[in-house]
Amino acid sequence: MAPKVGVVTFPGSLDDVDARRAVRIAGAEPVALWHGDHDLQGVDAIVLPGGFSYGDYLRCGAIARFAPIMTEVVAAANGGLPVLGICNGFQILCESHLLPGALIRNDHRTFVCRDQELVVENASTAWTSAYSVGQSVTVPLKNGEGGFVADAETLDRLEGEGQVVVRYAGGVNPNGSLRDIAGITNERGNVVGLMPHPEHAVEELTGPGTEGLGFFTSVLTSLVAR
Amino acid sequence: MPRVIVDVMPKPEILDPQGKAVHGALPRLGFSGVTDVRQGKRFELEVDAADEATLAEVAKIAETLLSNPVIEDFTVRVDG
Numbered sequence: 062m063a064p065k066v067g068v069v070t071f072p073g074s075l076d077d078v079d080a081r082r083a084v085r086i087a088g089a090e091p092v093a094l095w096h097g098d099h100d101l102q103g104v105d106a107i108v109l110p111g112g113f114s115y116g117d118y119l120r121c122g123a124i125a126r127f128a129p130i131m132t133e134v135v136a137a138a139n140g141g142l143p144v145l146g147i148c149n150g151f152q153i154l155c156e157s158h159l160l161p162g163a164l165i166r167n168d169h170r171t172f173v174c175r176d177q178e179l180v181v182e183n184a185s186t187a188w189t190s191a192y193s194v195g196q197s198v199t200v201p202l203k204n205g206e207g208g209f210v211a212d213a214e215t216l217d218r219l220e221g222e223g224q225v226v227v228r229y230a231g232g233v234n235p236n237g238s239l240r241d242i243a244g245i246t247n248e249r250g251n252v253v254g255l256m257p258h259p260e261h262a263v264e265e266l267t268g269p270g271t272e273g274l275g276f277f278t279s280v281l282t283s284l285v286a287r
Numbered sequence: 288m289p290r291v292i293v294d295v296m297p298k299p300e301i302l303d304p305q306g307k308a309v310h311g312a313l314p315r316l317g318f319s320g321v322t323d324v325r326q327g328k329r330f331e332l333e334v335d336a337a338d339e340a341t342l343a344e345v346a347k348i349a350e351t352l353l354s355n356p357v358i359e360d361f362t363v364r365v366d367g
Contacts, residue, residue: 120355127352156355163357165297166304210301210358237302 064284066277067094067104069134071125075112076147076260083260084108087277089284096128106143106187106280107134109150111203111258121164121206122152131157143187143280144252148204151244151254160245160254161219162211167204168237176269177202177257178231179243183223186250187283191275198227200262200273202235207256209238209245219245226253289337290366291345295354296327328353337365 066084068091070077081091092104096114101107114125125131131153138144138159146154154160167173178199181192192198211219216239219225227244234241236256244255259273297303303325310324330353334341346363354361 119352123352123355155357161357163355165301165358168302168304170304170308208302212300 063088063090064105064281065090065092065103066106066108066280067092067101068108068110069094069096069130070110071096071112071114071128073113073116074110074149076258077110077112079258080108080110080147080260083263083274083277086263087274087281089277089281094130096125096130099129099133101130101133101137105284107137107145108260109134109144109146109153110260111148111150114149114153117149117206120152120156122149122154122156125149125153126156135159138247138252141249141251143283145188145276145280146252146254147258147260148207148256151256152206154252154254159252160247161215162209162245164204164206164256165208165210166206167208167235172203172205173207173235174201174203175233175235176200177229177233177235177243179227179257180230181227183226183246183250186226186246186253186279188246188253188276188279189226190282191279197230198259198272198275199269200257200259201268202257204236204256207236207238209236209242209256211239216240216242222248224248227255227257288333288335291332291334291337291342292364292366293330293332293345293349293353293361294327294364295330295349295359295361296325298358298360301358327359331366 084091262268262273
């Protein structure tokens with residue numbers, strides 16, 4: 062039986078359907094999870110998708126963090142379940158303290174939407190094992206508040222412990238993220254958050270390529286290996 | 288009904304693009320002499336009583352939800 066990957070829909074989520082599609086194309090069974098439930102439906106991994114949960118009111122992800130299902134998501138993540146946060150999902154993971162740092166408004170103050178080159182720096186997380194270190198990956202990026210910030214001590218620790226998963230490459234830092242950080246992981250490597258959108262790069266017809274698919278095949282591999 | 292004010296400001300070391308945008312607009316409008324602008328948020332909480340216990344609870348609310356301690360500082364005070 063194919064592993065089940067849950068995708069949480071919050072009010073204002075936009076990319077939940079694309080995330081479920083990416084899960085399906087990767088060969089897993091997508092399961093729609095609802096923010097208002099306290100039920101993870103026995104899924105083997107979870108994706109928090111992009112969008113504008115709760116209208117981005119207060120701060121991006123600040124209210125979604127206290128959605129009913131997040132109690133179960135946080136507990137499962139702390140227990141080692143693979144969790145991927147994309148864009149708004151990354152913001153929710155930071156607000157939930159599952160990942161360090163925060164995302165602030167882009168330094169140039171405008172919304173950015175582009176195909177963005179990334180370089181993979183950690184290929185041993187639950188979500189990046191299909192890649193190799195140093196590999197270039199191009200996926201769409203679209204955000205208004207994607208500037209990753211943390212204090213210098215935290216940034217040093219993230220770099221020193223290999224917790225930077227992907228960095229912006231190709232000479233473009235699209236949002237003012239400190240040290241070009243596009244995505245990070247927790248110490249255990251099961252929780253990954255990134256601003257760019259791998260779920261939009263899983264089919265030639267509808268994206269800049271298929272280089273995002275590796276995030277979803279990676280988790281399949283890590284689940285089968287367990 | 289007493290009112291408690293929570294002011295939330297981006298930490299000094301955190302870039303504040305909104306404040307910068309406002310600051311950048313001032314010279315265009317003919318206002319000079321403003322050297323920097325920081326933009327924050329003000330919350331007004333109506334409470335039953337502005338006693339010690341309530342203020343401690345409001346501080347907890349500010350720390351948990353109204354601000355993100357990674358990027359923001361807050362102050363709590365009774366209005367008036």
